[in-house]
Amino acid sequence: MKTLGKVLVSTLLVLLTIATPGNAALPPAQVFVVSGSDINIVSRESKIPVSVQNNYDRQVKVRVHTSSPDPAVSAEKFVTLTIPANSRKDALIPISILSGGEYKLNVWLTTFTDIRIGQTVSMKLTVNPDIEVVIIVVFGSIIAILLGLGVLRMTRRSKSEVAE
Numbered sequence: 230m231k232t233l234g235k236v237l238v239s240t241l242l243v244l245l246t247i248a249t250p251g252n253a254a255l256p257p258a259q260v261f262v263v264s265g266s267d268i269n270i271v272s273r274e275s276k277i278p279v280s281v282q283n284n285y286d287r288q289v290k291v292r293v294h295t296s297s298p299d300p301a302v303s304a305e306k307f308v309t310l311t312i313p314a315n316s317r318k319d320a321l322i323p324i325s326i327l328s329g330g331e332y333k334l335n336v337w338l339t340t341f342t343d344i345r346i347g348q349t350v351s352m353k354l355t356v357n358p359d360i361e362v363v364i365i366v367v368f369g370s371i372i373a374i375l376l377g378l379g380v381l382r383m384t385r386r387s388k389s390e391v392a393e
Contacts, residue, residue, distance in 0.1 A: 249347045251371075258338075258346050258347035258348075259283070259284040259285050259302040260281065260282070260283050260284070260285065260289050260291060260312070260338060260346055260347065260360065261281070261282055261347035261348070262279060262280070262281055262282075262293070262336050262337065262338060262339065262348075262350040263281065263282050263317065263350075264352075265269045265278075265280060265352070267352075267353040267354075267355060268328065268352060268353070268354050268355070269355045269356075269357070270354060270355070270356045270357070270358070271357055271358065271360050271361050271364075272358055273323070273325060273326055273327075273358045273362050273369055274323070274325045274326075275295065275323075275324060275326075275333065276321040276322060276323050276324070276353070277295075277304075277321070277322045277324055277335050277354070278319040278322075279293055279295075279319065279321075279322055279336050279352075280318075280319050280321075281310060281312055281317065281318055281320060281338065282312075282316075282317045282319055282383065283312035283313070283315065283316060283317070283318075284315060285314060285315070287314050288311055288312060288313050288314055289311070289312050289342070290309065290310070290311045290312075290341065291309075291310055291320065291334065291338045291339065291340065291346065292307040292308070292309055292310075292338065292339045292340070292341065293307060293308045293310055293320040293337075293338060294306065294307045294338070294339060295307070295322050295324075295334055295335065295336050296334075296335050296339050297332060297333060297334050297390070298334065298335075299332050299333070300334060301326060301330070301332065302324060302325075302326050302327075302332045302334065302354070303324065303325050303326075304322055304323070305322055305323050306355040307326070307339075308320045308321070308322055313377070317375070318327055321392070322336075322386050325335040326356045327360060328356075328358075329356050329357045329358055329359060330355075330356060331354065331355050331356070332353075332354045332355065332356060333351055333352070333353060334347065334351070334352045334353075334354055335349050335350070335351055335352075336351075336352060337349040337350070339348060345390065364382075
């Protein structure tokens with residue numbers, strides 16, 4: 230009886246290791262985040278475009294999740310997106326950034342029942358929020374100089390016309 234139990238246990242173990250090999254790969258996801266280029270941001274609040282591809286023959290509704298390991302970046306937890314069949318659509322993720330620098334944003338997809346789909350994609354964000362103020366000051370200064378030169382020219386012209 231003991232040998233029969235040992236044979237059954239060893240047979241069961243062999244069947245389990247054959248049925249579920251450790252290196253079995255899952256099929257690639259048909260809905261996934263398309264990795265893109267680096268994103269440059271010139272303000273403290275913005276919407277980041279995240280492209281999602283749907284290779285199914287029907288529309289799919291997913292949640293696009295984001296997180297950042299850096300506390301200076303705060304992004305919305307998730308955005309719901311409906312992607313038409315065999316197409317790509319962008320989700321606009323609202324984010325806010327406390328200071329300039331280079332940051333990493335992790336993006337992944339889930340279903341409405343929080344089942345993860347595909348791989349997590351990392352996006353590189355280069356943030357320079359102070360350049361917005363510099364650009365406004367430079368353009369304002371150029372406009373002020375041009376207006377000043379125009380007024381100066383008009384006053385000289387009117388004085389020369391009066392003198393004649």
